[in-house]
Amino acid sequence: MDARSEKVFSLKSAAEALGFIAIGFSRPARPVHFDHFVAWLGEGKNADMAWLGKNIALREDPSRFLDGCRAIVSLAYPYPSKRPKTADGFFVSRYAAPSVEDYHTRLKRLCGNLVEVIDGGKKGSYQHRICVDSAPALERSLAYSSGLGFIGKNNMLIRPGYGSYFYLAEIFTTAPLDFSHGTLLENQCGSCSLCMDACPTGALEKPFVLDSSKCLSYLTIEHRGEIPEAWANKLGRCFFGCDRCQEVCPFNGRDVSTENALPMTEELLNMSEGEFKKRFGKTALGRPGIEKLKQNIRAARASGQPL
Ligand code: SF4
């Protein structure tokens, strides 16, 4: 095995030891799903997430992230296995993981360990850029191109044998890694439409097309202002994100175990900003801030819908 292949082998072993569930490699190229993304933007399906329409040149050409980029390492890291809930039975999306540090920070640190492997003990040998949901990259498309999974009708990256409950991260690097491309996994949804049938707002309008303005995940995290009543009524007991189109997916199995990771909703509603920052500011829940969460909790408590 030559040094470049050996490095890829070491990276795979290190990634596994750090808890990643999958690692794949691709060359920087126009993402396969780029045209679909641009068409989606053109129809205004990004709601008021204007930032998705910026830096299009970067999304189209990932080599622009880093001068001399030779390879993209795509990585998948598992969500916590249990669904986080409040002491009185309200939920947040699995990825929020309010018991642990924000995944952006955790994964960047873990990717930093992998960068050390690429550098082979000589810091600065190569240039790298780590991306964890933090740069204008079509992450799922890059992961697909590295063989990590296929894009389901719910737009999630699905890894057969594992499902879709994982975070994605990328390392863009100038290192001359010698790898064979993973096998591209074509869509395996078949005639299934469970995700679209389960979506309470009809946000999954058709396979692979999400209208963000109706999506509870968008409405409870990114949307500023009150959630329109028609959609607020569909929140059920989940007040941050929404996992329904993943929970019904046969690739995800049926694990419904929960974890008491949050206090009573009443306590959250009475929490000061300072206290919230102290307890949850370093978790993914910190992103929308306490006022948005309070608004969501009120809407979820009023919705009276079953889970
Ligand atoms: S996250 Fe929820 S609201 Fe959004 S598409 Fe999936 S099921 Fe529908």
Ligand code: SF4
């Ligand atoms: S629920 Fe069915 S259609 Fe939707 S992503 Fe999963 S397999 Fe595909």
